[in-house]
Amino acid sequence: xxxxxxxxxxxxxxxxxxxxxxxxxxxxxxxxxxxxxxxxxxxxxxxxxxxxxxxxxxxxxxxxxxxxxxxxxxxxxxxxxxxxxxxxxxxxxxxxxxxxxxxxxxxxxxxxxxxxxxxxxxxxxxxxxxxxxxxxxxxxxxxxxxxxxxxxxxxxxxxxxxxxxxxxxxxxxxxxxxxxxxxxxxxxxxxxxxxxxxxxxxxxxxxxxxxxxxxxxxxxxxxxxxxxxxxxxxxxxxxxxxxxxxxxxxxxxxxxxxxxxxxxxxxxxxxxxxxxx
Numbered sequence: 001x002x003x004x005x006x007x008x009x010x011x012x013x014x015x016x017x018x019x020x021x022x023x024x025x026x027x028x029x030x031x032x033x034x035x036x037x038x039x040x041x042x043x044x045x046x047x048x049x050x051x052x053x054x055x056x057x058x059x060x061x062x063x064x065x066x067x068x069x070x071x072x073x074x075x076x077x078x079x080x081x082x083x084x085x086x087x088x089x090x091x092x093x094x095x096x097x098x099x100x101x102x103x104x105x106x107x108x109x110x111x112x113x114x115x116x117x118x119x120x121x122x123x124x125x126x127x128x129x130x131x132x133x134x135x136x137x138x139x140x141x142x143x144x145x146x147x148x149x150x151x152x153x154x155x156x157x158x159x160x161x162x163x164x165x166x167x168x169x170x171x172x173x174x175x176x177x178x179x180x181x182x183x184x185x186x187x188x189x190x191x192x193x194x195x196x197x198x199x200x201x202x203x204x205x206x207x208x209x210x211x212x213x214x215x216x217x218x219x220x221x222x223x224x225x226x227x228x229x230x231x232x233x234x235x236x237x238x239x240x241x242x243x244x245x246x247x248x249x250x251x252x253x254x255x256x257x258x259x260x261x262x263x264x265x266x267x268x269x270x271x272x273x274x275x276x277x
Contacts, residue, residue, distance in 0.1 A: 005192065005225035007210040009033065013044060013217040019106075020055035023047060027201060027219050029121075036197050036221060037246035038173045040065060040258060041121035044201075044217065048114045056107035061277055062098035063268045064129040064258040066122045066170070068177070069094045069106065070156065072203075074115035080104035081277065084135060088117075091140025093156050095168050099124070099131040101268070101277035118240070125172055125247050126260045138167045150186035154179040158243070161191045175244040182232035182239075190241065194226040198243035205237030214239075 011033045013025035022045060027033070029041035047053055059081075069076065069088055076088045078096075081103040088094050096104070108115055124131070138156075146153040146164040153160060157168035158176030166177065176196070182188055182205075192198055200209065200220045207214045209230040214220055222228065228241070250260050257268040271277060 002227045003194075003225035004227050004229055005198065005210075005222040007212050007220045008223040009221040010212060010214070011219045011221070013219070016043070018043065019057035019060075022055060022057065023052040025217050027217070033219070033221070035251065036199060037248065037251075038123040038244045039120065039197070039199075039242070040123055040251075040253065041119070042201065042219070043119045044203075045118075046114075046116040048112075050108075050110075050112055053108050053115045054111065057105060058107070059103055059105045060256055061101060061103045061272045062096075062256045063101045063272075063277070064264075065098060065124050067094075067096045067098065068120040068122060069096075069117065070120075070177075070179075071117035074113060074117070075109035076106055076115075076117070077109045078104055078106050080133075082133065086137060088137075089139060091143065091154070093136075093138050093143065093168065095136040095157075095170070097124070097131065097134045099129070099133045101271060102133040103272075103277050120177075120242070121258070122170075122173055122175060122244060123247055123249075123251065123258060126249055128172060129259060129264075136168050136170075142167055150183035151188060152181045173244040173247070176242065178241040180239055180241055182237045184232060184234050184236045186232045186236070187229070188231070189227065189229045191227055192222075192225070192243050193245070194224065195245055196243040197246050198222040198228070198241070200228075200230070201240045201242070203238040203240065205235045206233035207231065207237050207239060208233065
């Protein structure tokens with residue numbers, strides 16, 4: 001029997017600054033929604049003012065989780081202390097598993113124009129926090145696009161009800177990451193694993209979901225169920241639909257490290273300071 005997911009919580013993104021002074025909107029990782037297991041953070045950056053983004057995110061460490069960078073506009077160069085180097089371009093995704101530790105930078109590959117995208121942090125289970133770092137990178141051309149009446153879905157990870165499967169593979173949290181664009185007054189429905197936590201985040205336009213109207217930079221935490229149904233407004237909408245299997249483990253986080261205990265956090269700082277990343 002199908003159970004439609006209701007809105008459990010509405011959250012509006014709040015202005016924040018990160019890196020070397022990048023202006024962004026923090027949606028997950030703020031006081032109203034510190035985390036949604038397994039998701040630890042969601043930042044949206046969107047500006048055509050270079051002063052808001054040109055300083056970028058100089059070299060910094062991570063341990064114990066994954067970072068997912070998805071660009072809509074602009075270019076971002078990443079480099080790390082293992083010699084990896086590349087550029088994320090519009091429509092591209094970088095799925096980085098920090099694992100046991102990595103030091104990397106993410107710097108705009110442009111001096112003007114629009115830079116727009118998202119960074120999502122996804123927790124790793126205790127059994128995999130000290131795994132080797134790794135990347136899954138895909139350009140826009142490598143991300144499948146599914147078309148339905150009035151609807152375009154870019155499938156980054158997971159599989160839709162119509163069988164379109166994204167290129168990113170992560171069985172630990174079995175994430176679903178969809179970028180959905182709807183024409184005006186279009187109904188959208190999709191099945192979701194009942195076991196997953198899930199949310200909808202509005203990029204532009206408006207949505208009607210469970211008698212709630214969502215607009216730009218609003219996130220709806222979805223309650224339990226296995227089916228999502230919503231409608232776009234008169235101007236259409238673009239939104240992210242993201243879901244993942246919760247880990248149900250204790251979370252201890254400080255800055256760029258996310259572990260299970262305070263002792264593991266202290267060890268992460270000690271390892272980083274002694275050059276063991």
